[in-house]
Amino acid sequence: MGDSHSQKIIIGNKIITREEVFEKKERFRKEQAKLSFEAKIETLVSLQEIAYSWGEKKDVIVWKL
Amino acid sequence: MKNTIKVINELKQKGLIKDYAIGGAIAALRWVEPFFTRDLDIFIILPKKLKEKKLIILSPIYEYLKKKGYLWKEQWIIIEGIPVDLFPADELEKEAVENAKEIEYQGEKTKIIAPEYLIALFLRTNRDKDERKIKMLLEQAQINMEKLTKILNKHGLTEKFVKYKEKYYGR
Secondary structure: OHHHHHOEEEEOOEEEEHHHHHHHHHHHHHHHHOOOHHHHHHHHHHHHHHHHHOOOOOOOOOOOO | OHHHHHHHHHHHHOOOOOEEEEEHHHHHHHHOOOOOOOOEEEEEEOOHHHOOOOOOOOHHHHHHHHHOOOEEEOOEEEEOOEEEEEEEOOHHHHHHHHOOEEEEEOOEEEEEOOHHHHHHHHHHHOOHHHHHHHHHHHHHOOOOHHHHHHHHHHOOOHHHHHHHHHHHHOO
16 A cells, blocks of 8 residues: 555656645545535535436436525 | 525424524535535424424424425425425434524525534434544534534533544544
């Protein structure tokens, strides 16, 4: 696990490690937590639409905003 | 969503409920990153006349909603396109409603259960999905630990929280 975390990934002219990718993801999640309630509900409705169409969860009710 | 909140506010204005607050996943979502959920949980405090003789009488509320044309689907009542679960508040939930934070959703006033009370409520139900929500709240919301400790002590949830922390954080 430790080795794969420090493994370098080259994307174009950027070199990053898995660890840095996970750190960035975590920062993104914390930033998302600061969104307005309205914006979060909009995201939730998008997730419900995805669950309904892609996820084949036909029992999901997509909310009206 | 705005119209759903409006209808729930009407229940309060008409005296069918004394007070209410949004709980469950939607309340958690107010404090953490967005995640998938299906329904809107509303914790309600009933007027005294509706909770006599150890019976909880929700019929007037459901009659009112039925008259407005809202229908049931499985355990939910669909209010303005949103599946809603109405829970008569017990002691802990009542305290959570009374201490809920007032917010506005698209100009409509409502109340959302505070993160410290959500942690207590999720600890009590203690399903896998509740544990995940506690983790998000602890990591992403600003938790007043002193307030949380008081709530957990008062409602006998301290031991559960210790076990939770051992499971997820090894301490």
